Amino acid sequence: MCVFTKLLLVAGLALSPMGARCAQADGTPPKRPNIVFVLADDLGWSDLACYGSALHETPHLDRFAQHGVRFTDAYAAAPVCSPTRASLMTGKSPARLHMTIWREAAEDPPRNRRLLPPAVVANLPLSETTIAKRLRAAGYLTALVGKWHLGDAEHYPEAHGFDVNIGGTGWGAPSTYFYPYSGGFWGAFRYVPHLEYGKHGEYLTDRLTDEAIKIIDHAAGQPFFLYLAHHAVHTPIEAKAADVTHFSESLAEKGSRRNATYAAMVRSLDESFGRVLAHLQQRGLAENTIVIFSSDNGGFIGDYNGQQVTDNAPLRSGKGSLYEGGIRVPLLVSWPGVTPRGASCHEPVVSTDLFATILSMAGLPMPKDICPDGQNLAPLLRHPQTRLTRDALYFHYPHYYETTAPVSAVRAGDWKLLEYYEDHHLELYNLRRDLSERSNLARQMGEKADALRARLHAWLDSVKAQMPRAH
Numbered sequence: 001m002c003v004f005t006k007l008l009l010v011a012g013l014a015l016s017p018m019g020a021r022c023a024q025a026d027g028t029p030p031k032r033p034n035i036v037f038v039l040a041d042d043l044g045w046s047d048l049a050c051y052g053s054a055l056h057e058t059p060h061l062d063r064f065a066q067h068g069v070r071f072t073d074a075y076a077a078a079p080v081c082s083p084t085r086a087s088l089m090t091g092k093s094p095a096r097l098h099m100t101i102w103r104e105a106a107e108d109p110p111r112n113r114r115l116l117p118p119a120v121v122a123n124l125p126l127s128e129t130t131i132a133k134r135l136r137a138a139g140y141l142t143a144l145v146g147k148w149h150l151g152d153a154e155h156y157p158e159a160h161g162f163d164v165n166i167g168g169t170g171w172g173a174p175s176t177y178f179y180p181y182s183g184g185f186w187g188a189f190r191y192v193p194h195l196e197y198g199k200h201g202e203y204l205t206d207r208l209t210d211e212a213i214k215i216i217d218h219a220a221g222q223p224f225f226l227y228l229a230h231h232a233v234h235t236p237i238e239a240k241a242a243d244v245t246h247f248s249e250s251l252a253e254k255g256s257r258r259n260a261t262y263a264a265m266v267r268s269l270d271e272s273f274g275r276v277l278a279h280l281q282q283r284g285l286a287e288n289t290i291v292i293f294s295s296d297n298g299g300f301i302g303d304y305n306g307q308q309v310t311d312n313a314p315l316r317s318g319k320g321s322l323y324e325g326g327i328r329v330p331l332l333v334s335w336p337g338v339t340p341r342g343a344s345c346h347e348p349v350v351s352t353d354l355f356a357t358i359l360s361m362a363g364l365p366m367p368k369d370i371c372p373d374g375q376n377l378a379p380l381l382r383h384p385q386t387r388l389t390r391d392a393l394y395f396h397y398p399h400y401y402e403t404t405a406p407v408s409a410v411r412a413g414d415w416k417l418l419e420y421y422e423d424h425h426l427e428l429y430n431l432r433r434d435l436s437e438r439s440n441l442a443r444q445m446g447e448k449a450d451a452l453r454a455r456l457h458a459w460l461d462s463v464k465a466q467m468p469r470a471h
Contacts, residue, residue: 032138032223032362033335034289036276037354039088039227040269041081041147041173041234042319044299044312045328047266055251055258056266060274061293061332066342068291068334069384073348075411076297079319079326079397079404081172082106082149084296084351085229089130089150089160091355091372095396096463097121097128102172103149104186105399114422115406117399118466123151124160129370131355132161135225138364143215144168146208146229162227166194166211174231177204177238177265185236192231203240205232205265209272213279225358228276232269237304239264262309287336290361294351295329302402316437320401322409322418323437327395335361335381345384348411350393353377373463394459398468406468410456417442417452421468426453 046052050062050070077087082102083094094100098121101109106122124130132142141164144157148168157165169192175185179198182191195207212228243264251260273293280286299310301318312318312325319326331349333339352374359366360378379386392412398421399406406421414432419425428442428449442449460467 031288032140034219034224034226034280034285035135035140035292035358035362036226036228036280036289037088037292037358038273038276038294039085039147039229040293040295041229041231042297042300042309043233043266043269043295043330044310044318044325045295045315045330046312047233047299047310048330050332051330055247055256056263058266058270060270060277064273064277064291064293064334065332068332068339068341069343069345069381071331071333071345071347071349073346074294074329074331075327075348075350075393075395076295076329077351078395079297079321080401081147081234081296085148085150086124087350087352087374088354089124089132090128091131091352091370091374092128093352093373093394093396093463095394095460095465096373097124098464098466099124100397100466101399103151103170104172110400113400114470115400115468116471117406117468120466123155126155126159128160129367130160131358132157132225132227134161134359134364134367135362136161136163138362139223140362141215141219141222141224142227143212143224144227144229145212145215146227147172147231148229164215166215167192167208168229169193173234173236174204176236177231178202179204179207203268205230205268205272209275212276216276216279216283216285223362228272230269230272232272233262233265233310235300235304235309237261237265237309239268243267258311259307259309290335290358291333292354292358293330293332294354296351298324298326298328301325314436317403319403320397321403322395322397322407323403324431324435326403333377333381338378339381340384343384345380347380347384347386347388348393349377349380349388350374357381392455392459394456396460396463396465398466408456408460408465410452410459412452412455415448415452417449417456419453419456428452 048058050065076084078084078094086099109117136142142162143164144162145166149172157168175183175190179202247260247263299312315325317323317325356376360376395409409418418427426442427440429437
C-alpha cells in the first residue's frame, strides 16, 4: 500500500465522502451520488465572468460558482489536451504515463526542431485503471459524451470502462461545429459519430447537451457518471450567427478587437451547462448529484482566420506553455450537503487530483494496486481554507508548441520555476507578487532557483519522465 493510500485510510477519506458511510434507517446502504463532470476544451482561466472576464457572458456558470467552491489556483496536468485527459481518467501524471503530447503528434512528431521529442505513448493503455472502470464496477452507468482523444478504436471509451460513448474518437477536434459535423480538417476527413438524424443549422455544443440529457433520463434511478467533454471552445472557431452578431455589436460599442465568435462559443458552452443543471433539477436529481466543471488546458492564444482566439490576461501566454496562461484553469465544484455556498479555495490543485476525489465522493476505496499522483480534494470541498499535505506541483512538457520550447516546471508555495531544455536556462517567479510572470528572479535568487531545480529533477527521475534529446 502506498503512502498516499495509507494517509487516506487514516483520515477516513478514501472510504466515503463523509468519512464512514452510514446505513439508512432500514439498514440498506445509502444511494451513491450521481456525478456529472463537464470538461471544456481550451477554455482559459480568465474566460469566465466569475474569473474576471469583462467580455464573456457566463451567467449559468457564475451562478453555479455561488453554490459551490471556486478554485482560484487550479491547474491542468499538461498544457495540451490528451495528457490532461489521461490524468483525469487515471489519477497519474502525464509524465508517469509517458503521455505528454496530444495523440496525433505522438504518432507523428516533428523532427525539424533543435531538439527531438521523446517517443511517447499515443493510446491510453488498456491496463490502466480508469475512473470509469472503478465506477462501473460499483454499479454506476458510465457515459462519455463528446471528446475522447485518448487513443485509436481499440482504445475508445468502451475499452476503458464506459457503457456509453457518444461522439468519442481518437481525433482532437471536429471539422465543423455544424451538422453533419464532418469534412476535411488538418488534411484529413473527420466526423463525430453517433449524432445521426440531425438537421441543418444544428450546433455541436447544443447536440452534445441533448445527448447528455438523454443519458440522465436513461439512467432511470441507477447512479450515473456523466463525462460531458465538450469540443468547445477548441478550433474551428464557429458559433451560431445570432450569438456572433450579439457580440460583434457589443464589441463595436466598446471599441474592442476581441474575438466575437469565440465569445459566442463561450456563451453556448454556458447555456449548455445551464441546461444540464436545469434538467437535473427538473428530474429531482440535483440534491444527489455532484457537478464538476473545468478545462483541459489554458486558452489558445493563436490566430484563427486572421484573428487571435483569446487572451488569458493577466496570465502570461496560453495553450502549450507552462506559464500560467497555459496550465491554470477554472475549476468549479458543487457537492450538495458538503460544499459551502459561494466559497473560494486558494490551495493549488491539479487535474490529477480528480481521480481520488471522485472515488472518495462516491464512497469508494482507492484500489490497493494503485498509487495515484493526485490527492483527494474532499477536505478542501468541505473546508476550502484547508491545506493539502503536498508541498509542490510538477509539470513536464518535453515538446515544442507555438508558445514554447521543451520545458518542465515546479510550483512550490508562491514560487514557480521553469527549466527550458534547449539551453537549460531557468526562470523563477513569485506568483503572489507577479501573477503575470514578468520578473525573472532566477539570477538574483540563485540558491532558491537551484533548490527548486533539484526538487524538479528528483521528481522527473521518480516518474521516469522522458526527455527531449539532441539530433
